[in-house]
Amino acid sequence: MNQLFNEIAFVENLQYERIIDDILTKKYSLVENFFTQDEVLELRQSLLDKHEANAFKKAAIGNRVNEVIEKSIRGDVILWIDENRTDPLEATFFKKINNLVEYLNKTCFLGILHKEFHYALYPEGTYYKRHLDTFQNDDRRKLSFVCYLNEDGWLPENGGELVLYLDENGVETEKVIYPFPGRVVIFESQILEHEVKPVNAKRLSITGWLKTR
C-alpha cells in the first residue's frame, strides 16, 4: 500500500494548479513570472543575435507542409527552435516547458506528446489578424503558449496587444493582453480566436504549441 502511494504521490505545484484552473474556467491563463528576469533577458538576447545573423524567415499561415506566406494576415518573422539542438539557454527553456507538460499529463490526462516552438519578431507596422491556431488538416495543437521577451517599460502606445476573443455566456468579449516581458499566456488552441494588434515597436516573443499524438 505504501509503495503504491509513493508511486502515485507527486508534489503539488500551485502555479501549475492555477494555470489548470484558469484554463478549465476561462480557456486561458496569464502568468506573470513563468520565466525569471534573467532568463527573459538572455532569451531576448538570443533572439536578437539570431535575428541579426539572418536566421529568421517570414512566418507562413498553414502548417509546415502546407504553408503560404500572406503578409496581409501576419507579418512576423520566425525561427523554429529544434529541441534536439538547443544551446544551454534554450535547454533551460525546454526544461520548464517539459515540467509543465509532465504535470499537465499527470493531472489532466491531456496526452501531450509533441511540442513545437519558435522565436517570433514582429517588425514595426506588422500584426497577426484574428485566427485560430489549428489547421484544417491538423488538429493536434491543444494548448498555445506565448512568452514575451520585450524590454522592460513596454508602452501601451507600442501596440502589439494580444486580444483573446472570449465567449461569456454567448456574448463575445475581448481580453486585451499587453506583451510585457516575462509574461506567459497559455490558451486553448482549438477554441480561442485571437489576434496581435499592429505593433509600433519591434515586438519579441517565443510562441509554441503543446500537441497530441
Ligand SMILES: O=C(O)CCC(=O)C(=O)O
Ligand atoms: O504573439 C502573440 O501574442 C500571439 C501569436 C500568435 O497568435 C501565433 O503565432 O499564432
Ligand SMILES: [Fe+2]
Ligand atoms: Fe495564434
